[in-house]
Amino acid sequence: GAGVSQTPSNKVTEKGKYVELRCDPISGHTALYWYRQSLGQGPEFLIYFQGTGAADDSGLPNDRFFAVRPEGSVSTLKIQRTERGDSAVYLCASSLGQGNTGELFFGEGSRLTVL
């Protein structure tokens, strides 16, 4: 499809389990962002890739969170030892990258529930 695709759309897991969330950006978009959004809040920045490298990972809350983008396209957000506080919608967005306007194209999000 032409848009940003995120899978799974919903994930329910138990506390302490490992979770992977996948993002397939728009073809040709070099920049990829991960955000986390809780109910009634704006998207909270987690990490930003320019190509294969993480240009800024200052938003990752702790070392249980990790993201990769090995070929500069698909990205995976990995959460180890999940906690109930990790429950949120995880949004991925892509854009054309540096030198452009920065307009972000978002996926529909992956809703994570940690029981």
Next chain:
Amino acid sequence: SQKIEQNSEALNIQEGKTATLTCNYTNYSPAYLQWYRQDPGRGPVFLLLIRENEKEKRKERLKVTFDTTLKQSLFHITASQPADSATYLCALEHSSASKIIFGSGTRLSIRP
């Protein structure tokens, strides 16, 4: 500290009136500012971008202003319709060619 602030209270407007939403920021010097619309259960959708050297930008019934002295952007929807009901988010670059960060959003409700 750096902050982006939007009206935290929901805004309720009568259909046909102009809705005005506010975005204030502190300790940033963004080259541009963006506005997005978000519907429940969906990802945000880009609406408008305004650059630091532009005072005003229009797109159909939408108008955005950007005052870099006041560090404020106003987002207007004229002739509002119930279909305009959504949460509206402002966003800006943290610093040059850097991450884009969002305000908390304002929920707008247009009543018939």
